[in-house]
Amino acid sequence: MSSHSNHEACLRPNRRQLMAGIGAGGLMLATQGRAFAAGADNIIKVGFVSPRTGALSGFGQTDGYVLDLARKSLAKGLAIGGKTYEVQIIDVDTQSDPSRASQLAKSLINSDQVDLILAISTPETINPVADAAEAAGVPCLSTVMPWEAWYFGRGAKPGAPSPFKWTYHFGFGVGEFYKMYVSQFGLIETNKKVGVLYPNDADGNAIRANLVPLLEKSGFTIIDPGAYEDGTTDYSSQISLFKKEKVEIFNSFPIPPDFAAFWRQAAQQGLRKQLKIAQLAKTGLFPDGVEALGSLGYNLGNNAYWHKTFPYTSSLTGIGGEALANGYEESSGKQWTQQLGATLSLLDAGFTALKASTDPKSKADIAKAISTLNTVTISGKVDFTSGPVPNVSPGPIVGTQWVKAAPGSKFKLDFVVTDNATDSKVPIAAKLLPLNG
Known part of the structure; x- marks a missing residue:
């Protein structure tokens, strides 16, 4: 199966959701009184890459719930610089396969023409996605793997300037x-x-x-x-x-x-x-x-x-830790997991960067906004201005x-x-x- 057909298979459920009212490119969408034109200039596309199935599926188990919260918070659009943009989050499943992760990233870049990629959980997911984004000049933000495995594992050298212009990572090291x-x-x-x-x-x-x-x-x-x-x-x-x-x-x-x-x-x-x-x-x-x-x-x-029990609130949804965990348990019948907050923190940071960019349709502006990002997410502080190395913000x-x-x-x-x-x-x-x- 080609990378494009793999990607299409991943996206079918999302497109049904989009047609149901979340919003799809090419449609005129009216949501709670706001109308968005269908032109590409008015749509921000964000790719979200995670392992939903396969050996690493535990990391992606709660992603559907968190993405639903994010889409609801973004249903009225994202106001940036006096303009309101429709937001599409295109989420794809790597099936815990690094080569598939790379293929999906390339499809998001070339077929979907995303403005930003968010990648989460383990080097098997994040590194191939970040490498594809770096090569294509597309901003990519990631979390949930040791930052050393991200930075040095992708070819950066201790003491040398960062080889990365488009890719950024936050979290523990x-x-x-x-x-x-x-x-x-x-x-x-x-x-x-x-x-x-x-x-x-x-x-x-x-x-x-x-x-x-x-x-x-x-x-x-x-x-x-x-x-x-x-x-x-x-x-x-x-x-x-x-x-x-x-x-x-x-x-x-x-x-x-x-x-x-x-x-x-x-x-x-x-x-x-x-x-x-x-x-x-x-x-x-x-x-x-x-x-x-x-x-x-x-x-x-x-x-x-x-x-x-982390004492922080999601900047995107306004939800705190206990509410996030309890909502997931009520919705799924399953016990809360730490991935809930990690996934939401990535969305918090990504959309804060988009709002801080002067032009969310400019990949260079988005990358610049990430490089100077200093914010608080539901998992705590994300600060790219004072990291141990460029392109990295450490976390607890x-x-x-x-x-x-x-x-x-x-x-x-x-x-x-x-x-x-x-x-x-x-x-x-x-x-x-x-x-x-």
Whole structure:
């Protein structure tokens, strides 16, 4: 199937929605008393790229709900410089496939002629989209992956000028993980031996190169069996090494299916009972994946790039964290996830940049507006004027833990904040429990 036909298949449901009244190019749309002309100059097209299906589908599970909120907020158009523009958000599903992500980005650029691309969740989604946008001269804003894997993983060199003119990324980096881990690991007494399971991918390689030396400088002994390939099914050799070295802290950045396989084997082979802290990233972020582990999911340490208790409000929708989480639960019947706020924060930042541009039909003006963006989204501050490197705005990652929900809860697990070293405005709700506590 060509990239164009793939793209068409992705867009069919959206076009039905658009025809139903959200708005489609080529139509005269009247929404709540506002009329928009059908001319291309009056329409801002925003591509939204995320993994809705496939191995990374947990990241895209809540996107439909958040996009609906955004479209409702934009139904009257976007006022910029005395002119009101119709807004079309064209959302596409990468199916967790990097090559498909690249194809979809090119289709958004060439066929849909989008003015801005928003990309979210993991290097497998974001990097190929950002590369396509950079090559085509289309502004692209992204979030939810370590910024080092985005910046250096795409060819930027430490200390050298940024090679990127059109692409920008905000959110956590190794520095935030380090700060959070040192704080979180200190909440329980251990022998400070950390067994790490980092894959041979953009995330794993960035974390191994940048985080490990920092942890070692802080007095932790790192036991690293080496990079493994995504999709590995047998982790006996790694488990054997961790048992032999008596590690009491475990840290991993795997894709979700790989962690599930490892964790079940760790329990079967006696490693789990040896550990006092199991601190995950990239996996175990969402309740359904942890629930699938049954009792093996209790007390897993995790991290949150957004939590419903973050004390910020969406600049696009005016919604706060609790309202966003509760609305999703009422609408879907499913437990809220941290991706709700992450997705909304990307839309917050993207549309703030569009409003700040002098001409939202000028790609250069949009890119300039992103480069000077300094705003507050539902996930906190986004500031491209003072980042660690050009094109990057760092963001918080707070320590969390999955605990057994209280009796009477409609869900099996509760996701509680245990550490706020990277954003003191986020309230700590619970003490970190030992893995086998």
